[in-house]
Amino acid sequence: MQYEKGLVLLGSMGALSLMTILSVIIGRIFLSVPAQFQTTLPLGEYAAIALLVFFGLKSIKDAWDIPPTAAKKGAEGGPELDEFAEAEELVKEKASKQLSNPLEIVWKSFSLVFFAEWGDRSMLATIALGAAQSPWGVASGAIAGHLLATSIAILGGAFLANYISEKLVGYLGGALFLVFAVATFFGVF
DSSP states (O other): OOSOHHHHHHHHHHHHHHHHHHHHHHHHHHHTOOGGGOOSSOHHHHHHHHHHHHHHHHHHHHHHHSOHHHHHHOOSOSHHHHHHHHHHHHHHHHTSSOOOOHHHHHHHHHHHHHHHHTTSHHHHHHHHHHHHSOHHHHHHHHHHHHHHHHHHHHHHHHHHHTTSOHHHHHHHHHHHHHHHHHHHHTTOO
């Protein structure tokens, strides 16, 4: 809201792309364990399925726990709102001075997104999928997904919040994690 949308998108996507590539590399490292630790069991795939099921069920539970009034009015409460409040506090802390240099704006967007998103569900899911699936497919799919989500957030987040509740987003996200778990189990991807 404070800066040029294109610069914010560039910084945000730089951070998310780097985090995605690092996650896929970490997943591939887990897949490349020494021969003496390898078994005939596809442990990478099992770990990916377990993580995807966990994140799916957790997202659905978190959405279930959001009170109906909070889901509609954006009131305080729910586990995701704590993450939002933490990110908002970090942004306020870092946004005390107005930036005018485009490189500073890109760097600020990059650093805020990179550190706020480090260790979140999408990173852990990307690590798991990177271990179980094609690294090029996982990286390109995750980056495309981040681009779509970040573009929507930058261009229409406030608008969409009037029509789509956080509860619905939680249910849909949880369902998608479960669909990816089933698809990974059956080797669809």
